[in-house]
Amino acid sequence: MSAPVPAAHHRGTEVLAAAPAETPVEAPLLEVAGLSVRYRSASPADAAVHDVSFSVRRGEILGLVGESGSGKSTVLNAILRLLPDVCQVDATRLEFDGIALSDQSPEAMRMLRGRRIALVPQRPMTSLSPVIPLGRQLRRLAGPGVDDARLADLLRQVGLGMVAERLDGYPFQLSGGQLQRVLITISALAAEPDLLLADEPTTTLDTTVQAQVLRLLLELRDRLGIGMVLVSHDLGVIAQTCDRVGVMHAGRIIELGSVDAVFAEPQHPYTRVLLRAAPQRWRRGERLLPDQHGKAPVASAPTGCAYLARCPHASDRCVTEAPELRAVLTSLVRCHHPGRPDPAFADEPGEVR
Ligand SMILES: Nc1ncnc2c1ncn2[C@@H]1O[C@H](COP(=O)(O)OP(=O)(O)OP(=O)(O)O)[C@@H](O)[C@H]1O
Ligand SMILES: [Mg+2]
Known part of the structure; x- marks a missing residue:
């Protein structure tokens, strides 16, 4: 079943080393390796990101999906070094365009943020001051x-002409x-960054505006060639927009691969449940089984696999040995028993697509 990881994007440096000399392989724009984050209030076993x-x-465009609290925003904030001091952050590599982010001074990070790396925050309402006029903040x-005229021009380009008329108003x-x-618009169009980190940029939008925003992101990617990490709970958004997807659970990436591979042949039991629970698969009269055995989700296990309590395939090995991320078909999967169909859905023809 297992095969070497064929895609160039998983391990940039390894691919570089393996490539023939005459074939230049572009180094990754962003490389994150061994990133762990622990809020100091939490116990050592309860890292928010592991x-x-x-x-x-x-x-x-890399998508990040996973249940609430699985660590997606913490990963984005760790890359930008925006986490509060109460966090202990460790990483073997945190590199943007060859720049080691962990070694940068606060001033150098401020220069990178906004200009070369932009963040679309999860809660736009709380990231702007309510008492400062919108235009000044933008x-x-x-x-x-970027003066007022350029700002107004950018806003009109994305159908926000009425906002352009109200720059002296408040958020x-x-x-x-x-x-x-x-x-x-401001993070991506005005600053024209090399890397855009978008934390659920379409969650608050109705479907037509959501489609406009997704088109805007794809256009930016095509026009400026920028790299993106797109966090979303909406698997439809991920499928339409992303090239690859990482699935997070309990602070870990438990499956990482091309969108085509992960959606067509999910290997981790949690990915299967996540795809099975997607709204487009809800049909009248069908049981919803987001947590297949009704067991309470656990954030982590002292030893063994963090998905243990919810997994229908758990074996003795899963209790004693935490699985590492390893190559399975064309993806990377953190599971001792990847690819097994879920017995709870066995009665369904063509289970998990
Ligand atoms: N300031 C904080 N202090 C302590 N723990 C925190 C803090 N912020 C986040 N956490 C914890 O870190 C973990 C990861 O949170 P994070 O916000 O990264 O999740 P998320 O995947 O982005 O969730 P959501 O989909 O709800 O946005 C959670 O267990 C959360 O409770
Ligand atoms: Mg979040």
Whole structure:
């Protein structure tokens, strides 16, 4: 079943080493390896992020999915070094375009943020001050060289002409969806960064505006060749937008592969449950089985696999030995028993697509 990882994007440096001399292979734009984050209030066993590794190339969109609290926002904030001091962050590699982010001074990080790496935050309403006029805040976010005329022009380009007329107003005068689009426009269009980290950029939007925002992101990728990490709970958004996807559970990446491979042949039992629970598969009269045995989810296990309590395939080995991320078909999977069909869905023809 297992095969070497064929895709160039999983292990940038290893691929570089293996490539023939005459074939230049682009180094990844972002490389994260062995990233762990622990909030000091939590016990050592309860890391919010545990040994997370992935890379993103220029022009590539990597999706991050996973249940609430699985560590997606913490990963994005760790890359930008925006986590509070109460966090202990360890990583064997945290590199953006060859720059070791952990070694940068706070001033150097400020220069990178916004200009070369932009963040679309999960809660746009709380990332802007309610008492400072919108235009002033947007100009500051957009950086030098973006005056009112350029700001208004960018907003009109994405159908936000009415916001352009109201730059002397305040954030609370816009709807959540308008504010989300304004922030994406400013983070991505005005600053033209090399890397965009978007934390659930479409969660607050209705489906037509969501489609506009997704088109905007894809257009930016195509026009500017920027790399993106896109966090979303919406598997439809991930399928339509991303090249690869990482599935997170309890602070770990438990499956990482091309969108085609992960959606067609999910290997980890949690990925199967996640895809099975996606709304498009809800049908009238069908049982919903988001947590197949009704056991309470656990954040982590002292030894063994963090998915143990919910897993229908758990064996003695899963109790004593935490699985490492390893190559299975074309993906990387953190499971001792990948690819097994879930007995709870066995009565369904064509289970998990
Ligand atoms: N300031 C904090 N202090 C202590 N623990 C925190 C803090 N912020 C986040 N956590 C914990 O870190 C873990 C990961 O949280 P994170 O916000 O990264 O999850 P997420 O995957 O982005 O979730 P969601 O999908 O709900 O946005 C959670 O267990 C959360 O409780
Ligand atoms: Mg989050």
